[in-house]
Amino acid sequence: MTSSIELLMAVGPSSWTLSWDPSWLMYISAALQFNSMITVTIRSQCTKEVEKSEIGRIFAVVALGQSIVPLISNPLFGLIYKATLGTALPGAYLLCIVVMLVFVLVSSLIMSCNEYKKCKSSEQLIISS
Numbered sequence: 001m002t003s004s005i006e007l008l009m010a011v012g013p014s015s016w017t018l019s020w021d022p023s024w025l026m027y028i029s030a031a032l033q034f035n036s037m038i039t040v041t042i043r044s045q046c047t048k049e050v051e052k053s054e055i056g057r058i059f060a061v062v063a064l065g066q067s068i069v070p071l072i073s074n075p076l077f078g079l080i081y082k083a084t085l086g087t088a089l090p091g092a093y094l095l096c097i098v099v100m101l102v103f104v105l106v107s108s109l110i111m112s113c114n115e116y117k118k119c120k121s122s123e124q125l126i127i128s129s
Contacts, residue, residue, distance in 0.1 A: 039066070042104070045111040 046058045077093040084092040 041108050045108055045115075048115050049111055 042062060043059065046062065047055050050058050077096065080093040080096060081090070084090055089095075
């Protein structure tokens with residue numbers, strides 16, 4: 001769901017030859033795109049996983065990562081696109097984006113589950129005391 005438009009663009013044909021109009025799929029896919037929320041999710045989860053005194057350090061590392069990623073990803077995606085342009089799947093670079101976004105989603109879910117377990121165990125300690 002986080003990368004539905006990239007996935008649709010990667011595997012969709014260059015010209016739709018269907019008996020129905022698939023344009024509504026692009027609109028739904030664009031509406032379900034949550035790429036802009038990933039930064040907020042990462043920062044929110046990181047603040048819950050570290051001590052309060054280390055939040056500034058974590059934000060600095062996240063900001064550093066966000067500034068380095070375009071320096072690496074743009075040339076890398078360009079190389080992938082050029083290498084796969086003549087193949088049956090010229091949108092392979094979009095599949096790379098989908099894989100990365102799914103990784104972020106899974107990581108965020110794992111951190112959320114860990115936070116939930118910590119809250120539950122601390123509640124049980126308070127109740128049993």
